[in-house]
Amino acid sequence: MHLYPLSLKALSAGLLAASFMATASANDLPSQEFLAQQGLTVVGPLPAVGGLKAWAAYRDQQPVPIYLMPDGKHWVLGTVIDAQGRDVNGQALQSAVQKPMGEQLWADVQRSQYVPDGKPNAPRTVYVFTDPNCPYCNQLWLEARPWVESGQVQLRHILVGILRPSSEGKAAAILSARSPEQALASHARAHAAAGRGPAAENAGIAAQTKISAAMRQTLANHAAMMSHWGLRATPAMIWKDDKGLVQIRTGMPPGVLEEVMGKK
Template identity: 30%
Template sequence: MTIAVFKRLAAVAGAGLLATTLAASAQPTQKPATSDLPPVLAKAVKNGSLTVDRQFKTDVPGVTGYVLEKDGQHQIVYGDHGYLFMGQLVSPEGKNMSAQYTDKYVPKPDVGKVVDQLKKTGHLVQQGPDDAPVIYVFADPNCIYCHRFYQQAESLVKAGKLQLQWALVGFLKSSSMGRAAAILSAKDPVKALVENENGFNEDSEEGGIKPVASPSAKLKHVINRHYKQMSSAGGNGTPTLLYKQDGHWAAKIGAPGKAWLKNYIDHQS
């Protein structure tokens, strides 16, 4: 799920921008004054909805790029004469300029740092043996794609070939926080997680465990912290997977499938 304030900006600003001419290369970045921003963006900054990390000149004359940040997530938008544009910036040759700008200007998430935080803060639900290749999973109890990932990984976990460390979040539905709290507060969180997945209703996209009516402030803090950690790792939806790749931690969004999981296990052995 993308950040709500980005969606609101999209509704105000329009669907996107198709570039028709190219000019000089993009210039060095700088953090803009609020008075220099397009009005819609300036308003969002003033009310604390988001921050603008930097601005840069694009290859399109007169069009300025802005790197927005909210809860650790970043997005590039474009401004021209007070107007704000969102979407991909595409050259006449069909080149995705936005991808180039993202690679150049958007900070890369420190996934390894997030993994270290998860190890220290606890409140994870572990499935699988300690010595198996591990994946950290940010998941919402009402997320159907998390449910599909659970199904994809289930046989590998039961066979002792994969370890999952579930970091529960709760933002998709009004019952998400209560279900995440129900799992974390259970006497046996693993059993509660399995109950939620075995009873998952795919038609309504609802988990199978009964939500806690009033989660404690402590549990809500834990679950909200998981969400912020997911965002810091570059995750903007669930499931977000943190996994080892060539000796470094990386992030992947979505259910990757059994073939990917088996390949991951083979490369960790």
């Protein structure tokens, strides 16, 4: 999902909708237990038409509106439309959740046990969920060299072991190496050189056969973070754009590196 910057049009729509807002109190929300079961994070009151009380929330990168019915006992999670079928609160909802959702994701990836690649004072930092057996992850490592070696970007690889049986052992071997950065570099080069056939799984670093409980927990935390944020594929890149807004891209479509890292 692309988190779109707030436009003047969206801001105007939000201010207009605010004139119709009924006061929404946190005491009117469903129980914390219900919200937790639904995986919902509430941001705050949402301007809403129709006299309903509303809140902006998000789940798995998706904005979710919560509406309190007039009886004060029932809630609806869904979209309010007008007679023309238009989502009347969509822009206000996106505007409300974009920044807090992005900042929470940024705080989460900063707490990971990442492998740095590049200068720590680079003007742009890009977090990358990386599986050692992912050919596109290793392709990204190679193709990012111009940005990394010029000092423009520091990559921070958050290793996961989800694609193949050997992925967890390889990720553990990289993180346990004396120099994880060098271990990842050697692995990425060897894996990429082997191509994308059956031989690729045997290329690069050897998988650890005895993984400590602490390391398994670290890799499990990384995988859980991916799942929590709805990131379904590797590589998954997270960075802040020139406006300071958190952005997300998955995979390696043409032109994605210039979008993420800027011009070479």
